[in-house]
Amino acid sequence: MAVEMGGGGGGGTLSEIYQSAKKLLLRSRDGLERLERLEYSSTAASIDSPELSFSVKKDISQILSLCADMDRLWRSVSAKSQRDLWKRKVEQVAEEAESLKQSLDKYFLRNQRRMMEAKERAELLGRANGESAHVLRIFDEEAQAMQSVRNSSRLLEEASTTGEAILFKYSEQRERxxxxxxxxxxxxxxxxxxxxxxxxxxxxxxxxxxxxxxxxxxxxxxxxxxxxxxx
The missing domain is CATH 1.20.5 (Single alpha-helices involved in coiled-coils or other helix-helix interfaces)
Structure with a gap:
């Protein structure tokens, strides 16, 4: 069945628009995976790819636009079985596109946070009046204090475990x-x-x-x- 559309979508049947949306989904998913690999690679942990991220964002927006066109078209399908089938297909494409959009938004937030952290580190290291050394010393003292707390906690746990073992032995002897x-x-x-x-x-x-x-x-x-x- 070939349901045609016109207007802003550029024309095409429902099946053709659906195939175009599926191709864009594949390209968007591949681009998002490439962005995430760049993000978590050890050699380029803070490298962003503006061109790639912009391309993925553009493809996702186009998919959502095609979904809106398909949503209007499947309603004009005469056969109920075909109409229900196209409804499920369009909903599936829309859900996948929305999921990709959320993943891309999270990537943008993480990238923005990394940029802010890098800026703060640069400002901190760029101070030449001794404040950097003071801050580092504070961090070192806090780290030592936390390590001391962890050691004390571990000793307390070991003492508690030993005490419980002794009490258990006493209990066994009393039962005997x-x-x-x-x-x-x-x-x-x-x-x-x-x-x-x-x-x-x-x-x-x-x-x-x-x-x-x-x-x-x-x-x-x-x-x-x-x-x-x-x-």
């Missing part, structure tokens, strides 16, 4: 002593129960022995009386 005490009490209770059983057995044995002796005596007496009675 408690377990040993419980085992000793169990043994004592077992021994006490065994002694009670032995004493009960001994008493039963004595009772059985007296019963046996009594039975023997009773039998002898019965036999004696029976013998006397039969005579």
């Amino acid at each position: 002593l408690k377990r040993a005490q419980r085992k000793a009490l169990d043994v004592l209770n077992t021994v006490g129960l065994s002694n009670s059983v032995l004493r009960l057995i001994e008493r039963r044995h004595r009772v059985d022995k007296w019963i046996k002796y009594a039975g023997m005596i009773f039998t002898v007496v019965i036999v004696f009386f029976f013998w006397r009675w039969t005579r």
Whole structure:
């Protein structure tokens, strides 16, 4: 389906404008990546490329303009399925262009901040009345103080860790002593129960022995009386 446009967009079908926008997206993304590589390279950390950044900004602006044209065109597509498809395509291009625009704005902010920092460093180093040395000395003293604080913090952490380890060992020893005490009490209770059983057995044995002796005596007496009675 070929929906044509006229006016400020320069003419063209919806499909042609879409292809032009996709090409600009690729070129803008490549240019932004080149800018970021220049920004973070070790040999050119503060180098800016005005021509490249201006070209990327111009391409992104053109993409957004094409998106506005396509937004008007897809609404005139007669078939609903095709209209929905073009709507999603145009929205996707617009979202990618807006994302590139935000990334480029962040790059400009970072570059501006680097330029301000470089200017401040130059002004600081350009002072010949001794203020630079004074500022550097202050920075050095602050750095030493921060290092001392970090060392003290590390020592406190080590002391805390050691104390926790000692307390943990004491806790383990206390638990072992408690377990040993419980085992000793169990043994004592077992021994006490065994002694009670032995004493009960001994008493039963004595009772059985007296019963046996009594039975023997009773039998002898019965036999004696029976013998006397039969005579």
